[in-house]
Amino acid sequence: MPRDHLKGVQDEYDVVVIGSGLAGMTSANILGRAGHRVLLLEQHYKLGGLATWFLRPGSHTFDISLHGFPHGMIKSCRRYWNRDISDRIVQLKNIRFDNPQFSLTTTFDREDFSRLLVERFGQEPATVKEFFDTARGMNFYDDQNTTTGQLFERFFPGRNDIVRLLMEPITYANGSTLEDPAITYGIVFSNFMSKGVFIYEGGTDDLVKRMKQELESNNVDIRINCGVDKIDLAGGRVSAVHVGGRKIRCRAIVSNANLKTTILKMIGEDKLDRDYVDQANAVRLNNSSTQVYMALKEGEEIDESSGDLFFTSTAKDFNTASLLSRDITSRTFSFYYPRTRPWKKKERYAIVSSTNANWSDWSELGEEEYQQSKQDLVETTIDALERYIPGVRDKIAHAEAATPRTFHHYTRHEMGASFGTKFEGLQVSRELPNQVGGMFHAGSVGIIMSGWLGAINYGVIVSNEVDQLLTSEASPV
């Protein structure tokens, strides 16, 4: 008989959280800590969503999305998780770039970037200062018509090399492009520039284990292998979720599943205002990515001078099309050393190569062609890496590729979107509780609310709103 993953589940909760990505888990944790009865439902057999890991024979552990995040994660994890987690966040100090326009190493913070822009790229200190101040001063309510490309043109006209320096890591960090609103760039760039790039020491398996313990200590009922099919409404507000053939009643729902799936499939177009449905349909998904995960044989090492994050490209200049092209020219390598990513006291080294990608380049391939394309991706990536680490091919014990189809398979995100939706998704996500009482969405949307920090912070914002709703309804009138 198949295992009943819902064994012992209650008939009713205050809140059901659908999905255990960072936003979902953070919401569940805050609401559980506040004393609400919380059920966390995850369709996959692991917690973490995109922030998870996988294990391969030979003790090779790979992190899916642990490449780097801003310093703000320390504060968010300390406040909304615990010190055990926040104390394990450390800086990556060795960020490298190599492309036909420049090769350099940086600590990736405002001071070092300012120095580079002045000394290496010949900019006036006043211009550089004004650029940083402008980026830092940007907020959600600013002009949304200026694009990132126009912002760069204003400060550094005709300097595609500077655009590359300033934009390549942000494209990597949230999938945004030169055509997206400048505020999405300004907010994320300033977050990174406040202190540099950080990582969780110990890996995603350790992080998720600690998050699970914290959720349990806050009495969150966690169920894996439990995908929600449908959300029921009654009298204009949420009443229950359908999961594993059961109906579980609730007063509020936080969906961490893809925004469009939540609105258009789990709730259903017929339950919502026509205008709102049109807006939801018009939301564009962000792009996806391909990754190549490579583990070194036991006893083999990579010198730490290889860097922590290494942005490489063979494209002669920087443009959106070549970043997404199936004909890959840009690869970002993450190097995992035993120091930054210990694994059960084993001295293991791993390298992950990431490239932004279009769903359409992978979705239509037949099975044989798909497997062949994945193998090509592995081979061409190792070839590219050989340029920087000669002989690395012989040191690799295991290599495999993930594609937009892989991300879709494991998270159910439409088109395998790795960073949620484009900018307009944020407004649709924020509007959801006004359409359906007690219905909230928290997860990567709008570029700003994506990535590890964006997702966690969005989980915080939404859980506070849910808490207010539940508390106000519970108080006597």
Ligand SMILES: Cc1cc2nc3c(=O)[nH]c(=O)nc-3n(C[C@H](O)[C@H](O)[C@H](O)COP(=O)(O)OP(=O)(O)OC[C@H]3O[C@@H](n4cnc5c(N)ncnc54)[C@H](O)[C@@H]3O)c2cc1C
């Ligand atoms: C390859 C890659 C590399 C990345 N690198 C970085 C990085 O270095 N730094 C960074 O900051 N960000 C990175 N990101 C982005 C970052 O990982 C995500 O933005 C963030 O983890 C998303 O969190 P989320 O809360 O939106 O939910 P997600 O992680 O998207 O999780 C959503 C969860 O909902 C579950 N779910 C979906 N439907 C249902 C359902 N019907 N019922 C139950 N559960 C459901 C899914 O299974 C999943 O667990 C990367 C992403 C990818 C793909």
